[in-house]
Amino acid sequence: MCRVFRKAVYWLGKDTLRVSAALFAENRRRLCEGLRAKQGLQPKSLVLLQGGEQKQRYCTDTDVVFRQESFFHWTFGVTEADCYGAVDVDTCKAFLFIPKLPESYATWMGEIYPKEHFKEKYALEEVHYTCDVSWTDTKNATNFRGVNTDSGSVTREASFEGISRRLLKTDMELEVLRYTNRISSEAHKEVMKHVSAGQKEYEMESLFRHYCYSQGGMRHTSYTCICGSGHNSSVLHYGHAGAPNDKTIQDGDMCLFDMGGEYYCYSSDITCSFPANGKFTPDQKAIYEAVLKSSRAVLAAIKPGVKWSDMHRLADRVHLEELIKVGILRGNLDDMMKVHLGSVFMPHGLGHLLGIDVHDVGGYPEGTERIDEPGLKSLRMGRVVQERMVLTVEPGIYFINHLLDKALASEQQSGFINNEVLARFRGSGGVRIEDDIAVTADGVELLTCVPRTVEEIEAFMADRNPEKSFSPTVSSEKF
Amino acid sequence: MCRVFRKAVYWLGKDTLRVSAALFAENRRRLCEGLRAKQGLQPKSLVLLQGGEQKQRYCTDTDVVFRQESFFHWTFGVTEADCYGAVDVDTCKAFLFIPKLPESYATWMGEIYPKEHFKEKYALEEVHYTCDVSWTDTKNATNFRGVNTDSGSVTREASFEGISRRLLKTDMELEVLRYTNRISSEAHKEVMKHVSAGQKEYEMESLFRHYCYSQGGMRHTSYTCICGSGHNSSVLHYGHAGAPNDKTIQDGDMCLFDMGGEYYCYSSDITCSFPANGKFTPDQKAIYEAVLKSSRAVLAAIKPGVKWSDMHRLADRVHLEELIKVGILRGNLDDMMKVHLGSVFMPHGLGHLLGIDVHDVGGYPEGTERIDEPGLKSLRMGRVVQERMVLTVEPGIYFINHLLDKALASEQQSGFINNEVLARFRGSGGVRIEDDIAVTADGVELLTCVPRTVEEIEAFMADRNPEKSFSPTVSSEKF
Numbered sequence: 001m002c003r004v005f006r007k008a009v010y011w012l013g014k015d016t017l018r019v020s021a022a023l024f025a026e027n028r029r030r031l032c033e034g035l036r037a038k039q040g041l042q043p044k045s046l047v048l049l050q051g052g053e054q055k056q057r058y059c060t061d062t063d064v065v066f067r068q069e070s071f072f073h074w075t076f077g078v079t080e081a082d083c084y085g086a087v088d089v090d091t092c093k094a095f096l097f098i099p100k101l102p103e104s105y106a107t108w109m110g111e112i113y114p115k116e117h118f119k120e121k122y123a124l125e126e127v128h129y130t131c132d133v134s135w136t137d138t139k140n141a142t143n144f145r146g147v148n149t150d151s152g153s154v155t156r157e158a159s160f161e162g163i164s165r166r167l168l169k170t171d172m173e174l175e176v177l178r179y180t181n182r183i184s185s186e187a188h189k190e191v192m193k194h195v196s197a198g199q200k201e202y203e204m205e206s207l208f209r210h211y212c213y214s215q216g217g218m219r220h221t222s223y224t225c226i227c228g229s230g231h232n233s234s235v236l237h238y239g240h241a242g243a244p245n246d247k248t249i250q251d252g253d254m255c256l257f258d259m260g261g262e263y264y265c266y267s268s269d270i271t272c273s274f275p276a277n278g279k280f281t282p283d284q285k286a287i288y289e290a291v292l293k294s295s296r297a298v299l300a301a302i303k304p305g306v307k308w309s310d311m312h313r314l315a316d317r318v319h320l321e322e323l324i325k326v327g328i329l330r331g332n333l334d335d336m337m338k339v340h341l342g343s344v345f346m347p348h349g350l351g352h353l354l355g356i357d358v359h360d361v362g363g364y365p366e367g368t369e370r371i372d373e374p375g376l377k378s379l380r381m382g383r384v385v386q387e388r389m390v391l392t393v394e395p396g397i398y399f400i401n402h403l404l405d406k407a408l409a410s411e412q413q414s415g416f417i418n419n420e421v422l423a424r425f426r427g428s429g430g431v432r433i434e435d436d437i438a439v440t441a442d443g444v445e446l447l448t449c450v451p452r453t454v455e456e457i458e459a460f461m462a463d464r465n466p467e468k469s470f471s472p473t474v475s476s477e478k479f
Numbered sequence: 480m481c482r483v484f485r486k487a488v489y490w491l492g493k494d495t496l497r498v499s500a501a502l503f504a505e506n507r508r509r510l511c512e513g514l515r516a517k518q519g520l521q522p523k524s525l526v527l528l529q530g531g532e533q534k535q536r537y538c539t540d541t542d543v544v545f546r547q548e549s550f551f552h553w554t555f556g557v558t559e560a561d562c563y564g565a566v567d568v569d570t571c572k573a574f575l576f577i578p579k580l581p582e583s584y585a586t587w588m589g590e591i592y593p594k595e596h597f598k599e600k601y602a603l604e605e606v607h608y609t610c611d612v613s614w615t616d617t618k619n620a621t622n623f624r625g626v627n628t629d630s631g632s633v634t635r636e637a638s639f640e641g642i643s644r645r646l647l648k649t650d651m652e653l654e655v656l657r658y659t660n661r662i663s664s665e666a667h668k669e670v671m672k673h674v675s676a677g678q679k680e681y682e683m684e685s686l687f688r689h690y691c692y693s694q695g696g697m698r699h700t701s702y703t704c705i706c707g708s709g710h711n712s713s714v715l716h717y718g719h720a721g722a723p724n725d726k727t728i729q730d731g732d733m734c735l736f737d738m739g740g741e742y743y744c745y746s747s748d749i750t751c752s753f754p755a756n757g758k759f760t761p762d763q764k765a766i767y768e769a770v771l772k773s774s775r776a777v778l779a780a781i782k783p784g785v786k787w788s789d790m791h792r793l794a795d796r797v798h799l800e801e802l803i804k805v806g807i808l809r810g811n812l813d814d815m816m817k818v819h820l821g822s823v824f825m826p827h828g829l830g831h832l833l834g835i836d837v838h839d840v841g842g843y844p845e846g847t848e849r850i851d852e853p854g855l856k857s858l859r860m861g862r863v864v865q866e867r868m869v870l871t872v873e874p875g876i877y878f879i880n881h882l883l884d885k886a887l888a889s890e891q892q893s894g895f896i897n898n899e900v901l902a903r904f905r906g907s908g909g910v911r912i913e914d915d916i917a918v919t920a921d922g923v924e925l926l927t928c929v930p931r932t933v934e935e936i937e938a939f940m941a942d943r944n945p946e947k948s949f950s951p952t953v954s955s956e957k958f
Contacts, residue, residue: 012679012681012725013679013725013727014679065703065719066719103881106879106881107715107826107879107881107882108714108715108716109714109715109716109717109719110711110714110717200491200492200493200693200696202491202692202693202696202698203692203693205692206688206689206692206693207689207693209685209688209689209692210685210686210688210689210693213681213682213684213685213688214679214681214682214685214686214689217679217681217725219681224544232589235587235588235589236586236587236588237587237588238588238589240544240545240588246491246492246696248492347586400585400586402582402585402586403586
């Protein structure tokens with residue numbers, strides 16, 4: 001355990017990323033600056049935060065693997081459960097409050113470290129036991145989230161400047177997000193190298209998770225893996241129910257694998273779509289390239305100052321243009337936009353903020369609301385794009401029967417649809433291309449790195465070998 | 480999805496186990512019989528159960544992978560979230576209440592099935608929508624657990640005959656537990672085949688999980704994996720904290736890997752202890768064989784009618800006998816037993832009930848309490864052993880510094896300890912040997928199947944290959 005935090009660095013050894021505790025000191029500094037700039041803040045204010053609690057599953061002793069609460073993690077980088085933390089807004093001084101563990105803890109959970117251990121491990125100014133604190137002293141505390149919330153696992157969202165600090169990523173945070181993207185990209189490529197007809201979708205999910213954990217130290221995925229093949233690739237949250245992704249992958253299936261690993265609580269969120277047999281049919285290619293075109297159009301258009309909702313509309317417009325070329329749609333593009341035809345094929349939003357949470361907080365500034373239009377109402381981000389935002393760009397085209405039937409029954413929309421051509425695509429599922437990006441001063445940095453064009457995918461998959469899985473690297477520790 | 484439940488059978492394809500819905504019909508029948516035998520039960524009584532709810536992690540949209548609540552699973556085998564169920568005690572008729580899903584569900588989660596689908600899928604008598612039920616009709620309901628509990632995720636434990644029904648496993652349940660044990664045993668062997676110095680403990684955890692999921696359809700482990708090497712093997716719940724099992728395995732380390740997979744909510748719980756380099760030193764062998772001796776003595780002694788606490792004492796006695804032979808202890812065995820010297824080396828209980836929960840319910844009959852003695856107070860099962868109980872047998876000897884220091888400071892205990900010999904073993908960690916067993920009419924059936932003797936382990940590990948990981952089987956579906 002000590003090795004991990006040697007010199008206030010989180011590191012899981014081998015080629016995993018070293019993350020300095022300075023990352024969180026900078027977060028605290030930004031938090032305090034933001035608060036001090038705020039009018040009406042009393043002097044000697046404290047920000048007080050409650051960390052995640054160790055939960056148990058139902059009434060058994062089976063621990064749910066602990067994952068730190070996100071605001072607490074952003075501010076302190078502390079991995080232990082059942083802590084509190086405070087930051088003095090005037091001085092940026094950080095206080096950590098840890099539970100005083102009973103002696104029996106040492107039998108079950110290992111060595112009990114003194115307070116000094118945590119001070120060094122996390123490079124914090126003061127560490128105290130929670131039992132030594134008189135909590136009534138905290139009347140000047142600015143509650144980032146409720147300490148004594150009685151709402152169970154639902155946290156109160158912070159409503160002040162702290163949020164917008166988390167919205168924009170520092171260089172050190174970007175480094176971690178580059179890492180989670182690199183490992184998750186490699187894991188996706190591993191899956192593409194091994195996929196084949198006859199395998200179960202869950203075998204691919206398992207391989208992805210194994211690569212992320214064994215090669216990248218990512219014990220958790222950022223969200224439940226979606227491993228849809230064939231028709232299932234049109235089920236947007238496939239795999240979330242009580243049973244695993246359990247369909248057998250068939251030879252002509254398109255696969256849509258939406259999976260991302262998480263390191264030291266920082267997320268990634270990547271979708272790859274490709275044919276299970278490594279070779280696109282003309283129809284698969286047509287839909288894939290329509291989505292790729294919208295993805296690339298959006299990536300080229302994003303820069304500080306653009307409205308995210310306009311990026312969503314841009315993706316819709318490219319999809320409709322391309323679906324006209326394929327022959328599924330016919331008529332005037334602007335008229336199609338007016339009746340929101342794009343949302344029939346892409347009912348979800350274009351993308352969302354990404355960070356410590358896979359759907360990171362702060363997508364809507366206080367007082368703003370989602371746009372009440374099909375598609376756009378699912379957009380999780382309503383802000384103008386700013387430098388240092390990290391976002392997913394995830395356009396998709398899906399053939400979802402109940403939405404197609406609704407469109408065909410709609411007076412406004414049915415005239416645009418060539419049902420004969422559409423019939424050919426029904427049941428084929430869908431395509432999503434999802435990249436994570438960081439907004440730069442004049443554009444984007446692409447964090448995800450997987451084969452993306454039809455040519456790249458076919459070339460990459462041409463020499464795949466479903467028999468031979470990767471071998472964990474056996475190497476001695478590097479210091 | 481449909482394939483999984485074809486003919487009311489849960490099956491994840493390939494070589495995974497087919498589990499008939501008849502398993503749960505038999506559970507319901509046993510439940511009703513037990514209740515009808517109970518005095519004072521009103522006629523027309525219903526057992527009403529609430530299924531697990533789909534939870535979200537903190538305030539984000541990140542679903543925690545759904546796992547059904549255990550009582551609900553035992554009674555209905557239903558995998559969907561947010562359901563209720565009822566059983567008519569007089570007739571054993573089963574009612575399932577499912578949420579009426581909004582149309583938008585089909586966009587995100589896939590096809591919305593009619594009530595008839597669930598009736599067939601689970602072979603239940605009646606299926607209704609929760610919104611169609613007037614819940615005030617249920618005044619004769621016997622609440623198995625509270626439907627409207629306001630205690631969050633803590634369920635009220637059932638206090639009547641239902642519990643003892645879950646205590647004893649049917650043939651069909653035993654079949655599932657044999658399967659979870661077989662796959663988890665194979666996964667442990669996979670790890671033993673690939674372990675080597677220079678690897679991280681979490682690489683081994685990852686490999687275990689990958690094997691269980693990709694080969695056995697086990698998406699969940701039954702509990703957080705404990706992958707201790709070297710000194711960490713004496714930390715009983717190692718790996719449960721916010722960071723993974725992250726030590727680098729050293730040549731010369733003993734490994735203690737306590738890991739089990741879960742299929743269709745049925746658990747397994749297996750510990751293997753072995754030297755990382757595949758070859759025991761004389762001291763490692765001495766401790767390992769001491770534990771193996773107690774394990775085998777207990778397995779030979781278990782049969783219906785014996786007291787579980789006596790089995791715990793038997794293990795303690797064998798450990799003390801063997802530690803005298805090793806030279807760590809000296810003096811009279813009975814005197815050692817009187818001062819509970821065994822609990823210095825095995826502070827946990829000998830084993831626990833296993834089933835849908837890894838620590839299955841019902842270990843103490845109503846009105847009984849744990850024995851207030853060191854070691855025995857940690858025993859999770861205080862009953863007399865009965866046929867059809869499934870239990871873990873998991874003796875261990877650990878060198879835990881703070882317990883050894885306490886013993887050396889104790890007037891009662893210190894005289895028995897040869898501190899010079901003990902010093903040689905300090906820091907070496909510990910050994911646990913954990914098997915799952917089913918109690919038969921006159922003994923036990925061993926469900927776990929891994930190399931156990933020193934000779935078996937050394938022979939098995941002699942031809943291991945840390946480079947080459949297993950290949951997922953690529954085969955077409957068998958029907």
